[in-house]
Amino acid sequence: MTGRVLHAHLHLLDRQVVRADGRLLCKVDDLEIETGEVPYVTAILAGPLALGPRVGGVIGRLMTGTTRLFRPEEGPAPPRVPMSLVAEIGGAVTVGGDVPEASLERWVRDHLVDPLPGSGGGQAGAGAPRPVRRSEVPVRDRLSSLVGRRVVDRDGGPVGQVADVQLTQDGPLLGETTQALRLSGLVVAPRHTGQLFGYERGPGGNSPALVRVVIRRLHQGSRFVAWEQIGDAGDPIRLTEPRAALLPLEELFTRGDASASA
Amino acid sequence: MKRFLAVTLGILTAIGGFVDIGDLVANALVGSRFGLSLAWVVVVGVVGICLFAEMAGRVAAVSGRPVFDLVRERLGPRAGLLNLAASFGINLLTLAAEIGGAALALELATGIDYLLWVPAVGLVAWLVMWRVRFETMERVFGLAGLALVVFLVAFFALDPDYGELGRQLTHNPSDDGAATYWYYAVALLGAAMTPYEVFFFSSGGVEERWTRRDLGVMRANVFVGFPLGGLLSIAIAACAATVFLPQMIEVGTLGQMVLPAGLAFGQIGLALVIFGVFAATFGATLETALSSGYSISQYFGWQWGKYVRPREAARFHATLLVSTIVAVALILTTIDPIKVTEYSLVLSAAALPLTYLPVLMIANDPDYMGDRVNGRLSNTLGTLYMILLLLVAVAAIPLMLATKAGQ
Structure with missing residues (x-):
């Protein structure tokens, strides 16, 4: 049996990633690949650290540079969504499981939106897990480096x-x-x-x-x-x-x- | 019955929501200088916006993806970012113009200087976006904007010289050069086909959770509502052509633009038209501000929309807040809102293909659309419009420079 055939650029990259309940999560800014005997896609990479290198030029460097500046760890990596969580690839990419939200969203919510009256929230977000950090995803492990x-x-x-x-x-x-x-x-x-x-x-x-x-x-x-x-x-x-x-x-x-x- | 009501309400909202400060300024200006000789551009623009809004609405209903998702997906991150920068900038300029327009309407109504109204308009607009439900917001200001129908009634009440107006349809009554004529043609097209309209229309479809079953209602809104809105635009031009053109008065302020209604119906007419202008520009303030949030969120994949609580779309709401503040600040520099409107129109016209090409492409992609891909008519017209929009985009800036922005 032959599997489904997709094209990375056409069907995956730059599509919207949606949670199972319909909330929007991120874009497929890049794909992480395992470059072994059988190369395959391991995760969706999101956020400016994944997007910046694809945009390229001054703007791209500015994107990654600013993000690095505000991240505490050495060689920070873009957030990953493992491919095993992907439930469906269509007009949008649907993922199941508990994927942490972007840190900028959390920061803006905690410092700007929640303090405003009528934001509809209290302290509900306080308990949610913070995104797990990993060290940098090397360029050769990114699908966009092939293109x-x-x-x-x-x-x-x-x-x-x-x-x-x-x-x-x-x-x-x-x-x-x-x-x-x-x-x-x-x-x-x-x-x-x-x-x-x-x-x-x-x-x-x-x-x-x-x-x-x-x-x-x-x-x-x-x-x-x-x-x-x-x-x-x-x-x-x-x-x-x-x-x-x-x-x-x-x-x-x-x-x-x-x-x-x- | 309920369905009939929904369709009627949608159409009325579309009519009232069609006219914004851009249509108002461009049509009144053109009417006073060129009579009805540019009315054909409004017709071309309305057909164009119907065509592309229908496509964008269909994509939103079938696949749940709004326009800027498509821009990013088809053009890729780099060209998409360029597009975002251009659209966002123009959108901000339009937002400033709409806020200025609403404040000017309040000045006409109260006699208090418009600059004092600008922060109030910005604050109330933000509060509406922060708290009011999407459907309520769209309905209230769309229906209130219907007060502008007074222009249509005023036109007939002014007892115009129909023979002369008819002659203007084919003969340019002005002695300005051809470059000026075409400059205003471009501005009028920009007014009728403003990109934010499709951003807002398709994102609104997602906000209201359209499905395939809503396609009929959506098409009724587009194919009946927009052309009637276009008719209102032409009525504005016709009023200006009747009142100002014979006197050789060039319209330059909002006060002059609303005058025909006053001449026809006295104080009541003036009150109605000022109310209509305020509703239309304030409604468009909300639409443009939301569009700025929609476009940036959809490019970066952030959660957006008023269908979730503000805290669940934090970055989206932060964008709305910041854009509104920047636009208010821009108008507070005492820059003339009418001038801002004119520039935003021409720049919009230059940016049109950026928005409409991806829409045309995705509307043909069976991956997204299934069996709802474009028919032959949509594609033929769509291709013709793409050629037209490319020509307009190339010509817009040189025409602006050559005519010193229509002087």
Whole structure:
């Protein structure tokens, strides 16, 4: 049985994380990955320490810098939500279990909102557990570090840059029943042309033709790299095969369609 | 019967809530300078806002995700942040303009200088956002804003020269250059399609917990309420065209803008129109302030909304408080609120594609929408509007510089 196939950028990153009771928790600001024999996603990373490096530039550094300044520990880490708590991945990511809220929310509540009359609260928050701290999540353990990385083929010829990471839900067991999202492939775009917006995903319904044509055009020549074709996942990522052996993205979805209808 | 009532009430709220300080200023100004020769822009703008508000409302009802969630998700963190900065800034400017408008209406009513009213308006607005239920808030100020219908009645009571107004529909009566004409066209489009309207509309859908079953009511609000609101906008322009254009008076103050109603119905007309202007601008103050909280919370994934107690959405309520204070401070610098409105309109027009492109994309994504993805008509119109909005965005700032903001 093959597991569910997702794309990290398209289906997970930047989506809203919601608690089982409907309250909003955070965004999927980044994903933590386990880079072992079988690489898989271990946790959702949230907050400015996860978002900052993805925003990049001065603003991104300012985001992480300010956060570090106000955190007492050495090498503070972004809050994590373990993937074993994830119940559903849809328009939003639903998590079960008891996930602590962000510390900024707590601080603003304790120091600004609660003292105002009519905030509807007393001291209820006092007993709630404070978020558990961990030491820093290294950059190479973050999924976003793969995106944008250069890809070269067996002979060192350029293939392009990583535009998205394909995830397949057939990794090791997390908790009792859920299987982890294994990193199963890369979508490589020939140029730095921004996000794929999901329009590379094949004949996706009746999207506005003009927008689709423009975005397809920008990503012409994109290829799919299966995880097994990767020789060295450093920077740049070196493949074990020549460029010509890679599957063009267009064929990936026509093949996917054929197998779906069969 | 109950359903009928809900639909009617929703439509009336949409009409009253459509007009804000931006529509008021832009239409009165344009009416007094260009007659009805720019009325077509209002029509284009209303069709646009209907189109995109319907999409945003549909996404909110089907997937429960409001507009800025979509912006972040489709544009990614970097472009999303840029978008947030632009939208938030423009929103703050609009908020300041609305507070100024409400204070000016109070000055007209009481004779006490508007600067003294500004802090009071800010405080009351914050109290309403802090304590009043979302539905109550939206209904009360939307319905009160209906008092602006007096403009429509006044137009007929003024016994205008219909032949001349009809001629203006196709002939520009002004001798200003083409650049000025197009500058005001851009401002009018910005007024009709202000981005905060869709932020507020879709977030409001989530606040009121719309589901697929509410799609019918939502569409009725959009497709009946907004066009009637647009008609009100045109009536404001037509009144100004009737009263001021023949005298070559260029409208520059709120006092002049409400004058046509006074000319038609005396004191009662004036009282009604001032009440309407206050309700509309105060209602829009709430909408823009909430929109600033919605957009920033939805970008960062914070808990937002008035459907939870304030202490459960602490960062959201802190944003509302800070934005209101900053906007009040901006107006207290004695900057002219009418000028602030004009600038916010043109900047809004420049930022339109940033908001509407992600909406168009997600409305087509079966992951979110299931079988409720866009039909062919929505997509064709949506694409045409995207091209139009891109052109407007490129032209807005150069036109502003070239015409010295419409001088």
